[in-house]
Amino acid sequence: MDENQEENLARAEVIEVPQVGLTRVAARICLDIFDSARHRRKLNVGERLPEPVPERMTTVASTPVRALDRITLGESVKTALTVVLESLTPAARAAFVLRDMFALSFGEIAATVGRNPQMCRQLASAAWWRVRHRGRRETASDVHTRIVTAFRAACDTGDVTSLVSLLAPDATTLSDGGGKVRAALNPIRGAERTARFMLGVLLQHPALEATLQSVNGKTGLVLRHHTAVSGVVSFHVQDEKITDVWLVLNPDKLRSWNRS
Incomplete structure (x- = not known):
């Protein structure tokens, strides 16, 4: 041929x-x-994280799905x-x-x-x-929400001890500023360092309001300055402990959150 x-x-x-x-x-x-x-x-410098998706953009049509869909879209894109x-x-x-x-x-x-x-x-x-x-390793949604709600409450009061108790000993925080806003260039590792880092972010910006909201189908925190979203925090919870914190500050990845 x-x-x-x-x-x-x-x-x-x-x-x-x-x-x-x-x-x-x-x-x-x-x-x-x-x-x-x-x-x-x-x-680019620093960490790169996936773009967080608001709840209104994570609705999945009721059509047949394959194994990957059942894992990644069972509660939208985790x-x-x-x-x-x-x-x-x-x-x-x-x-x-x-x-x-x-x-x-x-x-x-x-x-x-x-x-x-x-x-x-x-x-x-x-x-x-x-x-x-x-x-x-995904935790049930109700347990995830309970842990994240407690995390937000501890952030509101500045209670480092309570924050550390909610975090796994080897918890890791990644923050993505996209080189456009200030963010940690390297992973923050350890429960106490993660707790103090998150409190530091909020203390440096006292006008920020942290509200509970669905992020990629799981309860997360949305950081607003007045009405503008300036940060989105998502979490991974395992065995009722937060193992990963992902903080997206890159304004290019927050456009969908700031659309009217």
Whole structure:
């Protein structure tokens, strides 16, 4: 079979199964965007967190979903799982999504991401393990809300002891200012350091009002200066202790919160 015949067969396959062709094109565009974003990350300082999503934007249509949807969209897009996906390489993320959400074969995935089928199988398997492991650690919504509510109350009173009691000993805080507003450049690790950091943020900006609100489908804190949202805090709770605090201060990631 010559090169022209192979090309014609490939085109015929795309026409016969148009969704496969469209999926491949979309995946390649995403990989190009990932490569561009990875370059931009090298130019930025500090941590990068996913954009927090208001409740009105997390409604999921009642349509059949695959395993990934049940994990990430069961209570909308959870920040913890989004952070896990953000940590994957572009190829691993693409292999995982194309396999789990679109049911492409590993041969089809290999043609999209530029790896051999066996490598794509390994990438998808490793990514799935990380996502599934994180998903099993999610706390029930009512427990999550109770812990975050207590966290906010302790912040209001400036009670460091109470804050520390709500945090896991190895709790970690990440803050994302996008290089546009002041934020911690490195992770804040440990319960007491996390507690004092969060209190410091609020004490430095006494006009900020912290309100409980749904963030990515889980109860979080929205920081407002008058009517403008200047920060969004989301949490990961495990065994009734806060293990992760994610503070987004980057104004570019808060646009959806400030729309009228």
